[in-house]
Structure formats: structure tokens, C-alpha cells
Amino acid sequence: MKLFTLGVLLLACWLVWPASTVSAHSQLLETAPEAGARLAQSPEEIRLTFNEAVETKVGGIELLDSLSRQLKVSAIEANKDRTSIAVKPANLDEGVYTVTYRIISEDGHPVNGSYVFVVGNPPAAKDAATFDLHTQLGHAGHGSTASALTSSELILYAVRFFYYATLLLAAGVMLWKSITRFEGASLQLSKTWSLGTVRAFLFGSILYVFFHAREVMEDEPLSEWLKLLSRTSVGMAWLATVVLSLIGFLVLRGGRTVSVIWAVLLIAVESWSGHAEANNPKVLTVGLDFVHLTAAALWAGGLALLLALWIKDRKEAGRFAVRFSGGAVLSLAALVLTGVGMTLLFLPKLSYIWLTSWGVMLTIKAGLTLLVIIVGALLRMRVRRGDLPSATILRVDGVLMALIIVITSLFTYVSPLPANEPVSYHKMGAEMHVSLRVTPNVPGDNKITLKIWLPDVTGAPKSVVLRFRSEQHEDAPIDIPLEAYDDQEIEAFDGYGKYAYLASGPYIPYPGQWTAEIRVMDKNDNELVETTSFRNY
Template sequence: MMSPARPARWHLTSLWGPVAALLVALAIVLGGVSPASAHAELVSTDPEEGAVVETAPAEVTLTFNEPVRLTSQQIAVYDAEGDPVDASAGANGPAVTVTLPGAADLADGTYVVSWNVLSGDGHPISGALTFSVGAPSASVSAPPAPETSSWAVEVVRDVVTVASLVGLLLAAGLAIFLARVLPGSWDGTDTRRRLRRLLTYAAGAGAAGFVLQVPVAAVYGQGLELVDVVSAFDAGSVLNELVSAGLVLLGLGMVVRGARTAPPDPTDRALLLAGALVALLGPSLVGHTRAFAPAPVLVAWDVIHVTAGAVWLGGLVGLVLSLRALAGREVLAAQTLSRFSTIAAFALVVVSAAGAFLAWRILGSWAGFVETAYGWLLLAKIGIALVVAAIGGWNRWRTLPAVQAAAGFGDRERAAAAVTRTVRVEAVLLVALLGVTGFLVNQSPRPAPVTVASGATGVEAATIGDDLRVLAVMDPRRTGTNTLLVQVQDAAGDPYDPPTAPTVEVRSDELDLGAVAVRSIAAGTYRGELVVPRVGEWDVQVSIRLSRFDNPVTTVTLTIRP
């Protein structure tokens, strides 16, 4: 007869698994944002954004923070009126070079380089670079917007990503659970059969998801639709996705081969662990960890990050399917839960060490939490983690006392059921967490790039004399040092060289900055430097000596912003 006073000691250990898993989850969510979510960024251009150059450059260089690829949408150059300019482009690592074969024939004015490239993870990014030759144009027309895939493609992409992550992490996590957590001395044929069946289904979903990601990435990266998948497929543009899918398929195949209804022997255990590791290497190949230094360390961190998620998800699901069957088997249950606790605690230490730093580095600033869709999704992950923390508190102060007071088979059975329910809720929350992560990895952690809009460029004009006019602009139009550009044009709008350089003076209602020394930089175009001490309207007075008796004067009013 079973003594009713005998406490179920294994239940004291049972909470260490969920508690350690909770800590791992919080570390992953609050600190461990994988660098695989960060997209390429434009870090420099030549000429610089808004620059005014004396002669048209033969090449324009765009430099990104990681290697990029060109898409089927060509990089295009437009003049101020929106008319295309002959150009060609090529990519070499992080640099994209735009060649202007007719640079010598480009007229003075503003030009826009509209670019569209592919990040290392297959995400298209776009933007525009504006520069001026001689002097800026009075207004600029916005270039055509790059083609983007419809919402249907984005929905399919997100669904496939979520299915891939859940399937991969669940299959790999169950493999680790079978190999390292569930005691080999316990046959548990029915439980092992259920675990193997679930592992097989999860592996199938993960493998199918990663295979489908290849054609979806091909059309999404080119801004096309699903019906274009055959014509748009280019193995070179999705090489990383192909290798990633290959690793996942290989690893999950090994996992399915090693999962049996009987306790695993050394060969099966090796297949389970090696297959899980190979499969979990796949996502790092389509991420951006290679763009951060030191790349090998951060790629390893990326693998550890997804491995920790697999340990938690697979462990919790494994516990849900095993705890009830282990009720009354104190030694085996304690061994199972202590092993899971040890693995989860190790994952906690590793993930916590680098998580907070990487989250801050990817977002770039704390403001990124509320200024980007990426930040809001990250806040959603944190919110789910807080719910999991509340469940952990419930376990500590309500479930644990009930477990400690359990006596007799019936009480132990009910206590095991209570623990199983809370673990099951945590597993469901992790699936939700992975769903948010699936959308998160498809979002850029940076604000959308600034595009050129039609409108004023800060250039103001005034007539001078009978058939001339003067254009003037300051750059950057803010307090402090500014570059003043003045251009004289004839009635046809072409630059006009007066007999002598114009005299330029700058003043406001309260301050007179006096004459500004200007020098000729191109036909009819003059440049000078000055320091503007305050915001507001400033009058630029230009006088031109056309002859001994003809010295017309005009004033152009420019606005200096804060």
C-alpha cells in the first residue's frame, strides 16, 4: 500500500524546468534579438547627398554596410524635370557603382539617382541620392517609385517564415529532448511514439517552409508577384536561401532518421544531436551576422540563439507529452526535469551575455522601439515574455505549494496535471512568440529611407537688368557655416558670364554680414562661404557691372532654418 504521507519529491524539481525555461525565454526576447533581422544600410555616397559639384562625375558610388546585389530593377538617374539620364550600374561587395557615360554633356542642375538593391537576407531596399552640377535646380521632380510586391506576396512570405521557424525549432528541440533529456532507461513506448510522430510532422513543416522560401524570396526580392516565380527565378540571387534550405533538409532528415519509438542508442543519439545542429545552422546563412565584426563570433551567436529557442520549445512540448506518463515515477521524472533545467540554464547564460548589446546595436537607438515596425514587434515580443513571467510567478507561489502538499497517487496525479497545464500554456505562448518573430525578421529595424519628393530645393530667383536673372541658394540652410551659390542666367535659362564677377552682400533686418567673397566655379556660377548666425530671412544682394554705366542690382531672399 502506498503511504499517503509520502511527499512527491520529484515535483519539487519539476518547477526548475519551467522556471529555467522562463528565464531563457525572457533572455531571448528582452536581450537576444538575432542580427539576422537587420537589413543593409547605405553608409556613404560619392558625391555626398545634396552636394554641389563643379563638373558632372563620371561615376556615382553608393557604399553599404554589407555586400548587396542588384535586382532586375535597374538603378536609374533622372534630371530635375524627371527625364532619364543614360547610366549603368554594377555591384561589387558593399559598393554599387553607377556609371554616367555622358557626364561631360550633362547640363547644370540637380540630378537624382534612384537605387534599389538586395540585402544579404533577400530583402529589397531602395532610396535616392540627390546631387547638383554647377548649381541646384529651382525644383526637382520625384523619380518613379520602385516596383514592390503586393501584400499577397508579403503575407505568403510571412506565413512561410512562421511555419519554417515553428517547424524547425520544434523538430530540433524535440530531437534534443529525446537525445539528452528523456531518460534512456525508460521505455515509454506510447510517449516516445507520440514524440516521434510530432517530430516528424514538425520536420516536414520546417523542411517545406524553407524550400518554399526560395521561390518566394526570388519574387519578393525583385518586387514581382507569385505568378512570376518561374520567369523571375535566378539561382544566383537566392544562393544563400538554397544553401540554407539544403542544410535544413539534411539536418531534419538526420533527425527523423534518429527518432525511434525505442530509447535511442549511441548512433541514434548522435544522429539526433548532429541533425539538430546542422538544421539550426541553416537560418544563419540568410542573416546579417556576417556584416558585423567579428563575423565568426556573431554567426556562432546566431546559431546559439535559435538553438536556445529550440531547446525551450522542444523541451516544453516534450514535458507536456511526458509529465503525465511519468506521474508516480519519481526518479525518472526528477531525472527528466533536472536534465531539462540544466540545458535551459546553460542556454540562459549564453544568450543573456550578448543579447542586450545586440538588441541595442541593431535598433541603433532606444527611439527605434517606437519609430519602426521592427521596434513595435519587438515590444510585442517583450509583452508576451511578461505574460510568461506572470505564469512563472503563479507557478512559484500557487502551483509549487500545491505540489509540495501532494500525497498519495491521486494528489500526485492532480499535481502533475497542474504542472502540465502551465507548461502547456508556456508552450502555446512560445508558438505565439515565434509567430511574432516570423514577422519580425521580415521587418527592417531602421526607418524607411528618405526618398526625393517633388518640390522646392531652396533655390530662389530674381530678375536683374532687362534680360538676366539671378539664382541663389545656401547649403545646408541652417545656422552656422553655409555655402552660398549664385548663378547668373540669360533669357534662355543658360548660364551667363558677366564681364566681371558679381558683388554679393548678405544682410537681414537686424544684421549686416557685408560682402561675401565669391569665386567662379563654372560658367556664370559663383561660390562663397559665410557664417549665418541666426535663423530667419536673409537678403542676398547681387550687383553686376555690365558696362561703365550699367550696374543693375537685385535681391534674393533666402530662409535659414533652425
Template sequence: MSAAVRRRPVAVVGRRAATRVGAVAGLLLLLVALLLAPAAPASAHAVLVSSSPAASAVVPSAPSEVVLTFSEGVRTVPGKIRVIAPDGSRADRGEPSVQGAVITIPVDPGGARGTYLVSFRVISADSHPVPGAFTYSVGAPSPPPVDSGTDNRADPVVENAVKVAKYLGYAGLLLLVGPALVLAALWPRRLSRRGPARLAWAGLGLLTFATLAELWLQVPYTAGGGLLDVTGSGLSDMLGSAYGTAHLVRLGLLAAAAFLLRPLFAGPIGRSDGIILTILGGAAIFTWPLAGHPAASPAPAVSVLVDAVHLGSMAVWLGGLVMLVVFLLRRADERELGAILPIWSRWAALAVAALLLAGTVQGLIEVATPKALVDTTYGRLLLIKIGLFVLVLGVAAYSRALVRRRTAAQRPVTLRRLIGVELAITAVVLGVSATLVQTTPARTATTQVTGTPAGYWSTTLSSPIYSLQVELDPAERGNNSVHLYAYTKDNRPQPVKEWKATAALPSAGIEPIEIPLLPLTDNHATGEINFPAAGEWQLRFTVRTSDIDQATVTATVPIK
């Protein structure tokens, strides 16, 4: 036996050992990413659902605080929450405080009469900024002031750059998954692997670039700045969020996978290496839903799983189509295509079935109601995506029929053209998807308020020892939410020892119904009541502010 032959097994063993060492190093990078980016609490794509004072409301005297209540928990953007007085000066005093979904902004209780502007920009847990503004008036309305100190509108260049980065990430994923899958299971031994390997490396590079670009762009995207408005503190805050964690984990997984991809691109790899590569790829897929809407949906575990299945199926299907149209249908002979195409056809059918199932579940969660499907931007984009997908399925069904009739191997040019049409349409689908993930989900967009909500009722009641702001939503038959805010006579928060409330409809013979109240802060309580009938309901509130001091106030509210 020659020395060259004796050295070959040693070289192979050395290469495999180096591969495993590289994979371990990549996993270590993943662990470092996890340590550097502590997890943030999860919530959802938030929208403003109520405020105190209410949007467009006229209150008798200046409040000592403005309270914003969102649909889910939020984080503040430094310097982006402001209250502007009628004369254009700042009415807010100090930094706002955040408790989950509630932001409390301290304001000057001795403010002048007139209209005040509240502007805000916060970040929901699915990484998206939530900007907005509304007005309220003290005493009587006046011309609304202009906030010249800040602009909460998003930079359109940054917004579009984020969408482009997400599109490139999707493209890089399918260009990486397709070659890796086909080379591992369907590639003829006689054909060179150089072309698919170059395509896969390009996909890996594109995916890495897109991930880094998303990390960079997330800072100005959430803060409302330009492309270069990235500060050290902003970058640190972003990397410490769930969004930053998911992207750092993705980079670590890509680094680990790169060491196993190199031997795959050179030749067949062992079963253990294939299993490790599959696990790394599956884990990387989960970083997309964990950094977006699914992680913040009403059913996060289900949403994350179905979104990962949706994305993985897309990568397998479209990545495989790219390999077919670019390489196999051009280079493989009729005998090889006769063996490859039936297997690929079954794989594609499974991937499409998974896409349909996952997409249906995902749509039901994110849209919630048929009305939201047509009344929101998210719903309309989803309808466009579904229409394009149906068109793709029609082309794919014809391609599959050719394979079943065993004529595809003899007519590779026809099949290549059909696959080209599929890829052209799905390129548009990916663009719609990149926009969709940046759009407020329909389930929350339908709850967003711009001004006083329809049916919303608010009033301020006075007693000798306190004033009570009462908010009722939606002031209609059925379930309603009640919020009570107690203030001293000089408009400071009034600590309350005990809250009591009842509702009655004498005209219908309905005796007083007790409203269970839950104190949220010293001066804020909330409760739920079901109004069984329409009419002029009489509300009665008894507030005890000390062991001996209490007073009762009443109000009449029209329930439709």
C-alpha cells in the same frame, strides 16, 4: 554462441556504417547547394534616404538622370523602376544602373514641364523588397501622373503566406529539437520512443516544407507578384542570392541530420554520432540569421551569432516543454520525474538566460535608439514580444519553484497545466516573431524618407559653363552631408576635373571653411562639413571642367 547472436554485432555495425554513409551523403548535398548558389554581396534592409532630383523638388530644367540613394546596397527588380512624365508616358530611357546603394535611372533630358512620378521596387540584401514612389517637377508643378503600367504594392496573400511559412518553420524547428534532445539525454529506457519519434519526424517534415515554401514564395514576394507568379529566371536569381544559399544549405543539413536521427529514435546512439548531430543542428540554426536582418546589420558577425543563440535557445526551451507536457509528465513515474525534472530545470534556466542576453543585444543593434522603440512598427512589435516573454517568465518561475521544492514529481498534472500556459503564450510570441522578421528594423525605418526630409535643403546654381545641383542634409547645426551634381547647359552630366567648396558665416566672424570633397562619378561629388553655429551660411563652389575652364557659384543656406 548461436548464429543470431553472432550476427547481431555485424547488423549493428552495418546500421552504423549506413548511418555514417547517409550523413556523408547529406553533407555532399550541402556542398552541392553551396556550389549551385554562389554567395551574393552583403548589405542591409535598405530604405531610400535621398534622391536627385529631391522628392517634391522643383528644378528649372529636365535632368538627364534620376539618382536614388539608399541606406545600403540594393538589387533591382526587372521592370519595377520607372519614371512617368506629366502626360503619363515613360520618361526613363534604358535600364537603370546600380553601384552599391546608388541607382541611376537615365531619363529624357528634353522632357516637358510639369510633375514626374518616380516609382521603384528594389531588394535589400536581407531579402526584403523595398517599394516606394515620389514626385519631382520641372519648371512648375502639375497634377501628378498615374503609373498604370506597374504596381509596386506587395500582394497581401503572398505577404501573409511568407509569415505563415516562417511560423511553420519555427514550429517545425522546436518540434524536431525537443524530441531529439530529450531522447538523447533524458528519456527513460523503459518507455517506448515511438511517440517522440513521430513528433520529431513531423517537425522535420514541417521544417522541410516551410523551407521549400519560403524559397517558392520569395520570388513573388520580392517581385510583387501573386502566388503563382514564379518564373525560371526569377527562381534562378533568388537561388543565387544570399537568401537562396542559406535555405539550400538548410535543406542539405536537414538531409544529413535525418540519417543520424533514425538510429536515435530507435535507441541510444554513440557519442561520435551525437557530436555530429549537434554540429549539424548548430549549423542549421545559423541559416536563419544568415537569410535575414542580422546578416545585414551594422555589426553582422555579432548579430548573426546572437540571433543563432536566440533561436537555438528558443528551440531547446520550447521543444523541451512540448516533450514534458505531451509525454514525460504523462508516462514517466514519480521516481523518473524526480531525476529528470531537476536536470531539465537547469537546462531551461540556461536557455532562458541565453534568450534574454541574446535578445537584449539583438534589440540594441536593431532598434538603436529609445525613440525608435516607440515610433516604429518594429519597435512596437518588439515591445509586445517583450511583454509576452515577461509573462512567460513569470509562469516558468512558478514551475521552477515547484521543481526546487521537489513537489513537481508528485503533482505532474499541475506542472503540465503550467507548461501548457507557457506554450500557449509562446505560440503567440512565435507569431509576433514571424511578423518581426518581415518588418523593417527600427534602425533603418527611422531614416526612411517620404517626400522632402525635414531640414533637407536643395538648390540649383547656374554659371556660364555649367549648372550645379547642391543638396545639403540635414541643413542643421552639427555634421552635414553635401552632394554636388554638375550638368551641362543642355542638362547632360558634366565631367568635372576639380571640385572646390567653402562655407563661411560672416555674421559670426567665421571665415571660409574648406569642405573636403570626394568625387563619386564624373559629375557627382560628396563631402562632410560641421556647422558649429546657426545662421545664414554662405557656400561657395568652384568647379573646373577642363584645364582652363572653371567657374564659381555661390549660395546662402539657412542653418537652424
């Protein structure tokens, strides 16, 4: 009984022993690379140093890229006293990287967090503004903000449809004329269609350039129009398109090689002036778009010739159908493969397809393309049996072609990405007013402004912490290194003092849903906490 009583007393003494004798939890002292560091080349290792020993068998260090994808790193290595741990990454390309750590201290307490570093000079994150022609040319104030289509917008879309239809038909007919030996009635028809499509394309290209330039250069003097066409890449592409449409009449008198070169140049100029040119890597995106448009031109031009021949001479239509059905299969395969490839390059995540009208129209286009493949298979089956093309099949194929061109003329004018909007959070309260701004709110570099108003009786804050938490990695927050600055904006509240802080850097390293956590400690050690959520793409 005495031993039991003595044990109870010793346990009680241990429980009430002064807290100063208990070692503090592990704390992160140093990182390499440092938080916010901008490195010229890939680091050889990522090292974390703590104030005391940590467990190396539990937890770990993760390295995330700018899309929050986990990258491969070596197993954890520790120094002798286990106060410093490191992993070795593979050779890192230019980009924004996040180090996320979850470590168990020797006394069993978790230690976790995140920080960001940059390698090289990575390109800015994709943003919907990338595809906004007004913004590119410095005319962001133009354009209607109304949700309903205006009459001028309807005209613009009609012009775009006519332009894309004539471009594909002119280039496609030229290509088929060069790779197919037409004779007799089919030869005369191919010449007639070549001339007709070139004329139509000249008219379409002039309308296209005029209406688009008018939209972009609204209220601008004529001198600015000349600068648009002579000093901007998009303006020079438009001008080159009109020049090529004029040259097309001379090409009609040339041989097959000249026709192919003209069609290739026409498609190349169009590839360089759309969404593909605004993406990276440009060589790949523009190359895929070029193949995509070439395949579309071969299919559209060939189908138009087949329909015209079927109306004029069924036997000639049957002969050409043999060549067209084989070329159509290859064209449709190229359309599907390049379309998938460009979608993967345009969008950081496939889930973005459901967030924009661009994605909805792309889905509709994919469905129409699937129907075209089915119709093309039926046509090829008839041709291989030696039958003439079916009128119904040709009509359906023609209608599907028109619908696809309509969709293309619409969704090439729409951004593939959801639009990011700056974060602007304000909240009034008796104990504290808060204002948080994050601009432009894109993955990568942002300007972050935090303003705090505290009652005069409370005085200046003892500490202010701004922390961003990702929905994907909630237990690994990123602390924003705030610096106090002298704010000149007039935002005074009677009885309150204002305290402003600023940060700038890659503290939103990847897209997603984020929570901003604001923690303010006043002089009496009272902690005031505010949170707000925001999203970027």
C-alpha cells in the same frame, strides 16, 4: 569742464573712425585634416589655423563619430602667436568624423563651424534597404505598396510561422534527445516526436522557400529562379535548409553526436540568412543570433516534449520536468541577453525602437518573454517541491510559446530601421526658385544637387552657399562645397535663368534632424535665404 569736453570729442572721433582701421574678426584659414579628406589611417592631430590670434582658454574643439558621440581628445595646444590650435585624438577606427569648433577671437567675437573627414573605407551607413530582400536581389520593383494585408501576404506570414515553429521544435527535440537519457515510454515518445518534427520541418522548409522565392522572383523566368538558388547567398541558404531537412531522416538513425551536429548546422544556416547577416560586425551579430536561436530551440523543444509527456505519462513528465526547468532558466537568460545585444547592434539608437513596427513587435515579444520567465519560475518552484507540473502552467507556457513564434515570424520580415527617404525640396518665388535634392539621404556619403532660378534682370548669382545645420549642434554648421555644373534636365521658367550646383561626399556625418540653409547673393548684394528641414536615421 574743458577736460570733460575734450574727452567727449575724443570719444566721438574714435566712434566715427573709418572702419578700415579696425581689424576683421578671426577667420579659419586652414584645417588638418582638410575638410572632406579621406585618410588611410588615423590622424596624429587635428589642427585649425586662423588669420589672427584666438583665445585658448574659452571654447574648444570637439570630435564626433558617425553617431554624433563626442570622442576624447587632448587639451588644446597653441603655437606662440596663438593663430594655430590643435588637439590630439585617440587612434581612430574607420569611420566618418566631424570636427566641431567654438573659438573666441582675441577681439572677443565667436568663431564656430564644423567640417568632416573620413578615415579608411568605412561601411555604408545602416539603412532600411539593407533588410529589403527585393533590393538585395535587384528586384526593387516587386512587392505591394498597399498598407492593407493581401491574402497572399497573410499566407506568407502563416507559412513563416509554420516554418519557424517546426525549425525550433525539430532542432530543440533533437538537442534534448541528445542531452537527456530517455527510457521506457519517454524513449518511444522522444523518437515519435523526433520523426514528427523532422517531417513537419521538411514540409515547412519547402513551403517557406517556395513562397519567398515566388515573392522575390515574381514575373521572372525559371532560369532566374535557378540563379537565385545557386548564385545568391540567401538562395543558397534556403537550398541548404531544404537539404538539411531531408538529411534529418538519416540523422534519426544516427547517434547523439550526429543529432547535435544536425541541429547546430540547421540553426547556423538560419542565423546566416536573417537580419544578423545584414549587420556589422557579422561575426558578432551572427554569433549572437545563433546563441539566441539555440536557446529558443531548447526552450520550445523541451516544452513540447514536456507537454507530450504530461499528456501520456505524468510520472515521466515529472522526471523530465526536473531537467527541463533547469535548462529553461539558462535558455531564457540566454534569450534575454542575446536579444538585448542584437537590438543594440541593429539599432544606432534605442529611441528607434518606437519609430518602426519592428520595434513595437520587439517590445511585445519582450513582454511575452517576461511572462514566460514568470511562468517558468512557477514551474521550477513546483518541480523543486517534488510536485508534478501544473496543467494550467503548462498550457499558459505553450500559449506564450506560440505567441512568441508568431511575433518572431512577423518581425524577422520587417526592417529594424526607419526607412530613409531622399530629400526633394522645391519652392517657387518671385525673386528666386529653389530645388534641393539629397540622395539617398543617409548618414555618410550623399549626392547633393542644388538648382537656383533667378530673374533674367537679376543675372547670375554673385555667390551661393549651402549649409547644413544639425539639431544637435546648431551653432556648428557644415558648409557644402558646391561646384557649378551643366544641367541637362529641361526645367526652364520664362524670364528666369537656371544655375545648377553639385556636391558629393560625407557631408551628413551622423543621423538626426537637419536644416538645409540656402543663401544666394545676387549682383546687387541682396541676400536671398531659403531653409528646409529633413531627417535621416
